[in-house]
Amino acid sequence: MQIIGVIGAGLMGNGIAHVSALAGYDVILSDVALDRAEAAKATVAKNLGRGVAKGAVTQADADAALARIALTTDNAAFADADLVIEAATENEAVKRAIFASLKLKPEALLATNTSSISITGLAAATDRPDRFCGLHFFNPVPLMTLVEIIPGLATSPETTAAMQAFAARIGKTAILAADAPAFIVNRILCPMLNEAICALGDGVGSVVDIDAGLKLGANHPMGPLTLADFVGLDTLLSIMRVMQAGTGDPKYRPAPLLVKYVEAGWFGRKSGRGFYDYSGPEPVPTR
Numbered sequence: 001m002q003i004i005g006v007i008g009a010g011l012m013g014n015g016i017a018h019v020s021a022l023a024g025y026d027v028i029l030s031d032v033a034l035d036r037a038e039a040a041k042a043t044v045a046k047n048l049g050r051g052v053a054k055g056a057v058t059q060a061d062a063d064a065a066l067a068r069i070a071l072t073t074d075n076a077a078f079a080d081a082d083l084v085i086e087a088a089t090e091n092e093a094v095k096r097a098i099f100a101s102l103k104l105k106p107e108a109l110l111a112t113n114t115s116s117i118s119i120t121g122l123a124a125a126t127d128r129p130d131r132f133c134g135l136h137f138f139n140p141v142p143l144m145t146l147v148e149i150i151p152g153l154a155t156s157p158e159t160t161a162a163m164q165a166f167a168a169r170i171g172k173t174a175i176l177a178a179d180a181p182a183f184i185v186n187r188i189l190c191p192m193l194n195e196a197i198c199a200l201g202d203g204v205g206s207v208v209d210i211d212a213g214l215k216l217g218a219n220h221p222m223g224p225l226t227l228a229d230f231v232g233l234d235t236l237l238s239i240m241r242v243m244q245a246g247t248g249d250p251k252y253r254p255a256p257l258l259v260k261y262v263e264a265g266w267f268g269r270k271s272g273r274g275f276y277d278y279s280g281p282e283p284v285p286t287r
C-alpha cells in the first residue's frame with residue numbers, strides 16, 4: 001500500500017491526510033472546491049509546524065510529509081490509489097454519490113469515516129462491499145490515538161486485516177467494533193454526556209458541579225458538559241437520535257435541554273455558547 005486517497009478535506013480529512021503523509025504514504029486529498037483542499041493543506045502545514053515546535057517531528061519529516069500531499073477536485077485522481085478513505089460531509093446521499101462516481105483499481109480498498117451511517121448499507125452502494133470497511137478516526141486526528149475498525153456484513157477478513165495494518169503504520173491503536181449504531185466509543189460516551197445534560201436539566205447540579213463531579217469523582221480528564229460543548233451539541237443530538245432510531249430503545253432519548261440548546265443555535269464551542277460561554281478569554285458556565 002503506498003497511495004492513500006482522502007475524500008473530503010474538512011476537519012477529519014485534513015487530519016487523516018496529515019497522519020498518512022507523516023507515515024510515508026503519498027496522499028491525494030480531494031474536496032468539492034480547490035480552495036477547501038488548499039485550506040486543509042494549510043491546516044496540515046500549521047499542525048505539522050506545531051509538532052516541530054514541540055520536538056515531536058523533525059523539520060525535514062514535516063516538509064517531506066507536506067510535499068507528499070497532492071490536492072484535487074476530480075475523483076479520477078484516485079485511479080491508482082491503494083486505499084481511499086471517504087471523510088466527506090455526514091450525509092448518506094453525499095456519500096453514496098461519491099461512491100457511485102469512483103473508478104478505483106479492482107484491488108483497491110475503500111473505507112468510510114462515518115460516525116453514524118450503517119457500514120453495511122454504505123458498502124452496498126459501492127462496487128466492492130468485500131473490500132469496504134468503516135475506519136472511524138477521532139478528532140483531532142493527529143493527537144487522538146484511537147481508530148475504530150468496523151467491518152460490514154460483506155467485509156472480507158483480508159480487508160479488516162489490511163485496515164489493521166494501515167492503522168498500525170500510521171501509529172494508531174485500532175479496536176474492532178460491530179456495525180451497530182454509534183459503534184463502541186460513541187455508544188458508551190454519548191449516553192453519558194446526555195445523562196449529564198439530563199442531570200443539569202433536572203437541577204441535580206450546576207454546570208461547574210457536574211463537571212467537577214466527574215473530573216474528581218471518576219477521574220475523567222474533562223467534565224461531561226465541557227466535553228459535550230467540545231463535541232458539538234448538534235452532533236451529540238444527532239448521534240443520540242441515530243442510536244434511538246437504530247436500536248428502538250427509549251434509553252437513548254435525547255435530553256430535553258440538549259434539544260432546546262440546539263434549537264437555540266447553542267452548539268457549544270463552535271458557536272461560542274453551549275453549557276459555557278466562550279466569548280471571553282475564559283469559558284464561563286451558563287447555568
Ligand SMILES: NC(=O)c1ccc[n+]([C@@H]2O[C@H](COP(=O)([O-])OP(=O)(O)OC[C@H]3O[C@@H](n4cnc5c(N)ncnc54)[C@H](O)[C@@H]3O)[C@@H](O)[C@H]2O)c1
Pocket residue numbers: 007008009010011012013030031032033036087088089090091094098113114115116136137138139
Ligand atoms: N468531526 C468529528 O469529530 C468526527 C469524528 C469522527 C468521524 N467524523 C466523520 O467524518 C466525516 C467528515 O466530518 P468532518 O467533521 O470532517 O466534516 P467537515 O464538514 O469538516 O468536512 C467535510 C468536507 O467534505 C467536503 N465534501 C462534501 N461533499 C464532497 C464531495 N462530494 N467530494 C469531496 N468532498 C466533499 C466538504 O466540502 C467539507 O470540506 C463525517 O462522516 C463525520 O461523521 C467526524
